[in-house]
Amino acid sequence: MASKVRSDVTMADVAAAAGVSRTTVSFVLNKRQAGIPEETRTRVLEAVSTLGYRPNAGARALASQRSDWIGLLTEIVTAPFAVNVIKGAKDRAWADHKYLLIASTDDNVTDAAGLADQTVQIEKLLEQRIEGLLLAATWHRAITVPDVAREVPTVLVNCFDAAGEFPSIVPDEVGGGVVATQRLVAAGHTRIGFITFEDDIPAGQGRLRGYTRALEAAGLPFEPTLVTGGDATALGGYDAANRLLDRAERPTALFCGNDRMAMGAYDAIKERGLSIPGDLAVTGFDNQELVSAYLRPALTTVALPFEEMGAAGVATLTALIQGEEVPSLQTVSCSLLERSSV
Amino acid sequence: MASKVRSDVTMADVAAAAGVSRTTVSFVLNKRQAGIPEETRTRVLEAVSTLGYRPNAGARALASQRSDWIGLLTEIVTAPFAVNVIKGAKDRAWADHKYLLIASTDDNVTDAAGLADQTVQIEKLLEQRIEGLLLAATWHRAITVPDVAREVPTVLVNCFDAAGEFPSIVPDEVGGGVVATQRLVAAGHTRIGFITFEDDIPAGQGRLRGYTRALEAAGLPFEPTLVTGGDATALGGYDAANRLLDRAERPTALFCGNDRMAMGAYDAIKERGLSIPGDLAVTGFDNQELVSAYLRPALTTVALPFEEMGAAGVATLTALIQGEEVPSLQTVSCSLLERSSV
DNA sequence: GCGAGTTACTGAAGCGCGTTAGTCCCTCGA
DNA sequence: TCGAGGGACTAACGCGCTTCAGTAACTCGC
Structure with a gap:
């Protein structure tokens, strides 16, 4: 005692x-x-x-010149569903007897104010003598890395820098697009609509590429009019789905670029008195649990591997700290979550 | 430079x-x-x-015998929507030149394994010589506080201990129930249904109490058959709403115990060809943004004050550290978010 | 012209630990 | 009997910083 x-x-x-x-x-x-x-x-x-x-961890760090701290700077606080990066990173770090110092930025801005806030946060982490830094983004994209990050080994999670200067860990959007589409193909669908984002972001590009690849692999024709875009929101999905359903020969399945758009698509489908998955099978992307698990019927979707990316980030960073060579870009595969919409 | x-x-x-x-x-x-x-x-x-x-923060802490660290142990990582506690706490802490050391437990279990994990996490925080500890829960409830927490000033956020030994910060569920109901009353409704949880938890009790109080204040009769319970899920809400809508004299408004139940209620309402808010006004509770903001129509709901609770937690803890008297229980009010469902 | 008071600074101890360079003692082989 | 060798420890320094207790030089009132 x-x-x-x-x-x-x-x-x-x-x-x-x-x-x-x-x-x-x-x-x-x-x-x-x-x-x-x-x-x-x-x-x-x-x-x-x-x-x-x-x-006394501080005294120990002073004397041994090793802190066992890893800094994690995230903007995740504003986008809750990506928070599993923290869990993955923490678990992996603990296993290595390293500890996570978590900081967060208010916004996912990439402007001057955002950079300044990030810089201040990173400086505080450096004062704690972190041995390495993980920068995690809310959504997969290119980011501007604050200069100060160069003072310490740094790995990017769920994002990358345009110059490719820092090792990054990103989700395999293409592979995710493939499995979502394949699932629909496997269920016997041949006319599969794809609802994409208007914004030109890695998620949109990758998922579309996955869709076309899976079609090709299955020997199905790519029909451009089956692809339509919209806002990455429920409303955008609603409008896009309506457009697709208005076609003379309407699709029998819909692959939605994300779960929120799928949410809107559900509305469009139900308004026409059509059933899911009877008349239309639907798959989403992102596995935003609050949405996908509670839609009726529950949405079959692709999960973004946040936890795995967090863990991979720590593993890569640890290697980097020890002076090992690390790949400049790692993709982590996205797996299908079967529910009831296919 | x-x-x-x-x-x-x-x-x-x-x-x-x-x-x-x-x-x-x-x-x-x-x-x-x-x-x-x-x-x-x-x-x-x-x-x-x-x-x-x-x-060098470690050296400074060693010499000055003050770490300026506050520990935050949260189970929030598994319940993303409560993550704003971190934001509120961090902002408040920075303003006071204190810094947050965030740890997380995997589950919101209260069993032996969960306690053991929490204990290990807290011990790591203590090794960093945190000056105080914040324990934050995913959902408002009584928790068992690990013994080690007694080694340092501790404040509970979004939870409380049965013995009332630790100062706690909790949401004002009753007040939230009142504003949600009042909003419906203000819109002219007199037959207001309430969908509650089956589980006997503070959120359920408090919101129901708020509902009855608001009714009373408005001079409306409390009609027990207008209150029905269910699972705190979309399906539970769906079933409960159906029950209410099957009544001879069906309500003209529904106050749903949480947003997920409201999501299910929407389905029930739409299936009957009824419109929201035309035929039925709906309010939710929790403001789980992913749900409430993207439902169509967007859901008017009550927001849980996570950010404010986080800030209040730090403020209370700071006072406690300085040896000041602090109230043993603080409630933070919940405000109504007007959207389009009333 | 002298002590008191101020201003501007510095020396050195010590925070709790890791670590190097020992010291001391005991065995054991020749 | 003696010295080599090894097992079981310890003294003391240093990590980077805060802080107490000064010191030295400079005013200033009388």
Whole structure:
């Protein structure tokens, strides 16, 4: 039973209690090889636990010149569904006896004000003597990396820099597009509509490419009029779906660029008295759980591998810190979540 | 323009460059009052910036015996929409020159395994010599606080301990229930249905109480058959709404216990060919943006004050650390978000 | 012209730990 | 009996910083 008192027990106290020197305590705690008989070791460990000794991480870092800290700067706080990056990173870091120092920026702005805020945050992390830095974005895109990030090994997660200067971890949008489309093909559909974003972003490009590739692989023709774009919102999806459903020969399946658009598509489909998946099969993308799991019927969608990307980010960063070579771009595959809309 | 090199510039280097002692540098950086002429001050600050000096937070903490760290342990990572607690806490902390050390537990379990994980996390935070601890929960409820939390001033956010031993910050569920109901009353409704949770949790109890209070205040009768419960999910909401709509005299408005249930209620309403808000006005609770903002029509709902609770948590904790008296329970009010469903 | 008071600064101790370079003692072979 | 060798420790320095207790030089009132 450890002491309940605010711990100001130091190694010297432990040493005194165990009747040894501070050095010996340090050796025991740091598992220094040999030279210390079992008897002494247990005596020290007992003193540690009865006194409720807790090493002072700051002092240790000072003396050893290693902090075991990794900084994680994220804009995720404003886009909750990407928060699993933190979980993945944390778990992986703990496994390596590294610890995460999480900072966050208010916005996903890339303008001057945003950069300045990020710089301040990173500087605070540097003052903590982090050994490396992870920069995580809300949505997959190119970002401008603040200059100050160059002071320490840095890895980008769910984003990349235009110059390709920093190692990055991104989702395999193309592969995700392929599996979503393949699922529809496997269900026997041959006229598959694709609802894409108007914005020219990696997610849009990649998913479309996946769609065409899967079609090609299945020997199905690519029909440009089956592809239509819109705002990446429920309303955009609603309008786009209506456009597709107004066609003389309407599609029997819809691959929606993201879950929110699928949400809108659901409305359009239901308004026409059509059933899902009976009359129309639907797949989404992103697995924004709150949306996809609660739609009726629940949406079959592709999950973005946030947790895996977080873990890969830490692994890559650790390698980088140790001076190893790391790939400049890693893609992490996106897997299909089967629910009831196909 | 600061140096680009990995900072191992120390205060001694700055002192040498500025031609003063380390003590003087320290005084300048810590804004020690008087005794230092402007000329010396600027000389030091110039040396700081040309050398790219960055104070070592660990060393500073060691010497000053203050870490300026606050620990935040959250289970929020598994429940993204509550993540604004972090934002609120971080902003408030920065304003006070305190910094947040964020840790997270995997689950919102309250069993032995969960407690053990929390304990380990807190111990790591204690090794960093945090000055205080914030424990934040995903959803408003009673929690079991790990023993180690007693080693340091601790404040609970969005949760409370049964014994009332720790100061807590919780949302004003009753007040939220009142404003949601009042909004419906203000729109002229007199037959207002309430869809509640089956589980006996603070959110359910409080919102129901708010509903009855608002009715009473408006001079409307409380009609028990207008209240029905269900799973706190879209399906639960769907079923409950159907039950209410099957009544001979069906309600003209629905106050749903949360947004997911409202999502299900929307389905039930639309299936009957009824319009929102024309035939039925609907309010939700929680403001789970992904749901409420993208429903069609967008849902008028009550927002849980996560950001404010985070900020209040830090403020309370800071007071507690300074030995001030703090209230044992603070409720933060929930405000109505007007959209298009009323 | 002298002590008191101020201004501008500095020396050195010490925060809790890791780590190097020992010291001391005990065995054991020759 | 003696010296080599190794096992079991420890003294002491240094990590980068804060802070206490000065010191030295310069006013200023009388």
